[in-house]
Amino acid sequence: MRLTVYLAGEIHSSWREEIKKKSLALNLPVDFVGPMEDHDRSDNIGEEILGEQPSAIFKDAAASSFNNLRTSVLMEKSDLVIALFGEQYKQWNTAMDASAALASHKPLIVIRPEKLHHPLKELSQKANATVETCDQAIKALSYIFE
Numbered sequence: 001m002r003l004t005v006y007l008a009g010e011i012h013s014s015w016r017e018e019i020k021k022k023s024l025a026l027n028l029p030v031d032f033v034g035p036m037e038d039h040d041r042s043d044n045i046g047e048e049i050l051g052e053q054p055s056a057i058f059k060d061a062a063a064s065s066f067n068n069l070r071t072s073v074l075m076e077k078s079d080l081v082i083a084l085f086g087e088q089y090k091q092w093n094t095a096m097d098a099s100a101a102l103a104s105h106k107p108l109i110v111i112r113p114e115k116l117h118h119p120l121k122e123l124s125q126k127a128n129a130t131v132e133t134c135d136q137a138i139k140a141l142s143y144i145f146e
Contacts, residue, residue: 001029001145002029002030002031003029003030003031003079003080003144004030004031004032004033004077004078004079004080005030005031005032005033005078005079005080005081005082005141006032006033006034006074006075006078006080006081006082006097006101006106007019007032007033007034007082007084008034008035008075008081008082008083008084008093008094008097008098008101009034009082009083009084009085009086009091009093009094009097009111010084010086010088010089010091010093010094011035011036011037011039011042012039012088012089013086013088015084015086015134016032016034016037018134019032019082019134019137019138020032022134022135022138023138023141023142026138026142028138028141028142028145029145030141033074033077033078034074035067035070035071035093035097036067036070042063042067043059043060043063044059044063045062045063045066045067046059046060046061046062046063046064046065046066047059047062047063049062049066050062071097071100072100075097075100075101075104075106076104078106079106079107080106080107080108080109080141080144081097081098081101081106081107081108081109082108082109082111082137082141083097083098083101083108083109083110083111083127084111084112084134085110085111085112085113085116085120086113087113087115087116095123098110098123098127099123102123102126102127107128108126108127108128108129109127109128109129109130109131109137109140109141110123110124110127110129110130110131111130111131111132111133111134111136111137112124112130112132113132114132
């Protein structure tokens with residue numbers, strides 16, 4: 001059995017590479033997908049497809065349409081979602097992706113530091129599992145294959 005895992009969360013740190021590297025070291029039969037990690041490409045994709053937009057608001061709306069399309073397709077094809085809530089960056093997209101996973105009945109592992117326990121308590125209660133570190137998420141993922 002091979003699983004596809006959607007990695008939801010901020011794109012500014014190397015947490016995805018950590019998950020991928022450690023999963024590979026454990027020989028887990030997993031393929032990973034996720035949001036566009038090239039921030040400039042993500043911000044500019046609407047204009048790349050539709051052409052120059054009349055304002056920053058329209059540029060954002062156009063990019064959001066295509067980013068949402070990409071996320072919807074990749075998440076739908078996924079067997080499981082891991083959503084990382086970090087402390088450094090705004091987490092709106094992570095919250096949206098985690099909520100979409102729940103609405104789509106996708107199994108969800110939430111990674112959040114203890115500091116974010118209170119603001120994420122309701123989401124954590126709906127997730128299949130909540131952990132505090134990437135290592136714990138990998139252990140949860142590997143348990144599926146035992």
